[in-house]
Amino acid sequence: MIKSTKEISSMFLQIGIPAKIKGYHYLREAINLVCSHPNIINHITKKLYPAIAHQFATSPCKVERAIRHAIDVLWSRGKIENINSMFGFSVCQKNDKLPNGEFIALMAEMILMIKT
Numbered sequence: 001m002i003k004s005t006k007e008i009s010s011m012f013l014q015i016g017i018p019a020k021i022k023g024y025h026y027l028r029e030a031i032n033l034v035c036s037h038p039n040i041i042n043h044i045t046k047k048l049y050p051a052i053a054h055q056f057a058t059s060p061c062k063v064e065r066a067i068r069h070a071i072d073v074l075w076s077r078g079k080i081e082n083i084n085s086m087f088g089f090s091v092c093q094k095n096d097k098l099p100n101g102e103f104i105a106l107m108a109e110m111i112l113m114i115k116t
Contacts, residue, residue: 016079023070034108
């Protein structure tokens with residue numbers, strides 16, 4: 001899904017997730033997997049994290065932690081107003097932080113809406 005990867009990278013740039021952190025690449029792959037296999041979001045710890053860990057030769061725990069860090073960076077340094085404008089409604093406030101699964105699901109849904 002090369003097209004999705006470019007769209008995801010573009011969205012990350014708009015909302016302020018820096019490409020230099022490891023969680024950026026894991027998060028991008030997680031969103032790609034959820035776009036390809038939507039049901040995998042229901043099995044985030046049993047299937048999604050292990051699939052990403054296998055691809056990057058690391059552990060599922062490190063994948064989860066790196067994704068959480070990327071989302072934390074987004075909330076602390078990102079552009080929350082851009083996230084809300086991207087979705088067309090208020091997804092979150094400055095002090096709110098979406099869990100990994102919810103953030104991945106929202107971003108995947110946005111990519112799927114762009115494609116249709």
